[in-house]
Amino acid sequence: GQQVMQIPQxxxxxxxxxxxxxxxxxxxxxxxxxYKQRPGGHPVFLIQLVKSGEVKKQKRLTFQFGEAKKxxxxxxxxxxTTDVGTYFCAGINTGNQFYFGTGTSLTVIP
Amino acid sequence: xxxxxxxxxxxxxxxxxxxxxxxxxxxxxLYFYWYRQILGQKVEFLVSFYNNEISEKSEIFDDQFSVxxxxxxxxxxxxxxxxxxxxxxxxxxxxxxxxxxxxxxxFGQGTRxxxx
Numbered sequence: 001g002q003q004v005m006q007i008p009q010x011x012x013x014x015x016x017x018x019x020x021x022x023x024x025x026x027x028x029x030x031x032x033x034x035y036k037q038r039p040g041g042h043p044v045f046l047i048q049l050v051k052s053g054e055v056k057k058q059k060r061l062t063f064q065f066g067e068a069k070k071x072x073x074x075x076x077x078x079x080x081t082t083d084v085g086t087y088f089c090a091g092i093n094t095g096n097q098f099y100f101g102t103g104t105s106l107t108v109i110p
Numbered sequence: 111x112x113x114x115x116x117x118x119x120x121x122x123x124x125x126x127x128x129x130x131x132x133x134x135x136x137x138x139x140l141y142f143y144w145y146r147q148i149l150g151q152k153v154e155f156l157v158s159f160y161n162n163e164i165s166e167k168s169e170i171f172d173d174q175f176s177v178x179x180x181x182x183x184x185x186x187x188x189x190x191x192x193x194x195x196x197x198x199x200x201x202x203x204x205x206x207x208x209x210x211x212x213x214x215x216x217f218g219q220g221t222r223x224x225x226x
Contacts, residue, residue, distance in 0.1 A: 043153060103153075
């Protein structure tokens with residue numbers, strides 16, 4: 001069945017370092033969304049990518065959708081303690097079914 | 111800012127009992143969802159609901175589960191006979207349009223269900 005995997009599962013970084021999480025789908029996606037979940041909180045939408053090879057930026061966050069529309073990445077430049085949380089990708093396949101990735105939990109050490 | 115509200119925030123129930131989790135989606139939204147998240151794990155899709163019927167459901171959403179929109183504002187998830195493994199955080203979400211049409215889902219704060 002459909003699988004959306006993310007790596008790494010956990011990442012500890014020193015404040016100011018960069019961070020990247022990678023999302024890989026077993027099937028081609030029609031689009032992909034990214035969510036952030038703070039500890040004890042609920043997922044909050046960050047962005048959606050639709051086009052092959054698309055790159056979008058939100059301040060220190062850069063999101064990329066792969067050319068084959070099977071993978072995506074989220075890169076955070078110069079992490080801050082406010083970036084702490086779990087980042088989930090969520091893939092929507094061509095059958096319009098929606099799957100969250102396994103998540104990457106980010107810890108930022110001040 | 112409009113938000114999805116869920117009640118209760120915490121529910122403890124005995125195994126075998128029925129529970130109803132309640133959600134009030136954002137008022138002009140048309141698509142409604144239930145997800146669950148077992149502690150420390152990923153968010154799992156349960157069911158989506160549009161135009162007063164289920165549009166998609168996952169393999170987790172078996173005959174023990176049902177959803178209803180009884181009065182045009184509430185959206186409920188019922189678990190008929192709870193099992194220990196149903197213990198999880200249950201999130202309700204709503205969106206103004208279908209997933210594939212460039213839209214985000216707005217999540218509620220969740221209901222933590224503990225089955226003892």
